Amino acid sequence: LAKTTQPISMDSYEGQEVNITCSHNNIATNDYITWYQQFPSQGPRFIIQGYKTKVTNEVASLFIPADRKSSTLSLPRVSLSDTAVYYCLVGTRSGAGSYQLTFGKGTKLSVIP
Amino acid sequence: DTGVSQDPRHKITKRGQNVTFRCDPISEHNRLYWYRQTLGQGPEFLTYFQNEAQLEKSRLLSDRFSAERPKGSFSTLEIQRTEQGDSAMYLCACRGTEEGTVTDTQYFGPGTRLTVL
Numbered sequence: 001l002a003k004t005t006q007p008i009s010m011d012s013y014e015g016q017e018v019n020i021t022c023s024h025n026n027i028a029t030n031d032y033i034t035w036y037q038q039f040p041s042q043g044p045r046f047i048i049q050g051y052k053t054k055v056t057n058e059v060a061s062l063f064i065p066a067d068r069k070s071s072t073l074s075l076p077r078v079s080l081s082d083t084a085v086y087y088c089l090v091g092t093r094s095g096a097g098s099y100q101l102t103f104g105k106g107t108k109l110s111v112i113p
Numbered sequence: 114d115t116g117v118s119q120d121p122r123h124k125i126t127k128r129g130q131n132v133t134f135r136c137d138p139i140s141e142h143n144r145l146y147w148y149r150q151t152l153g154q155g156p157e158f159l160t161y162f163q164n165e166a167q168l169e170k171s172r173l174l175s176d177r178f179s180a181e182r183p184k185g186s187f188s189t190l191e192i193q194r195t196e197q198g199d200s201a202m203y204l205c206a207c208r209g210t211e212e213g214t215v216t217d218t219q220y221f222g223p224g225t226r227l228t229v230l
Contacts, residue, residue, distance in 0.1 A: 042205045043221025044156065045115070087155055100146065100169070101207070101219060103155025
């Protein structure tokens, strides 16, 4: 299983761009990188997924360097509603093909007015 | 709203009692997961169903825990003889069939928060 390391917490002011970096030094060739967002008292919500280079959707961008040993989630112009825990996951496949997700502790992002 | 519902949202029980939680996944999603999340931690995998078959269980799923998914639709998670250490958020997630990929996008419900007194 590829282990991930990300900052425990980050603070940002409203309107700023936030970059959260995740390290995954032992990522496997077939692993994808996925980010989930979790608000208090809710289940995690898929944000973005990528394999290499850059992926962008309406919510965020994901930057993955060529060696794929790290990735950076970029949230443009954050608002108070972006206050949440952000989890970086690397694709996990069990022997039974369950594709269970392995979460770390995540990064708690606090957006300040 | 992800389309996944869980009931109840909150449950308070006394130690030693049995509790049962229900999950209703997105109707066309044949894969269903249960996770447990304690305060300050990420969700931890408990068990996995493909249709009605329970194909995988975590070591976290002690013999006091049992999960079912009759008819491959809704699922229940029962905890017998609850202990204070069972206090956590129990999350259900589902996933559709995406053959030929190694990616996994799961849709989570809002969870059931269990408090064991």
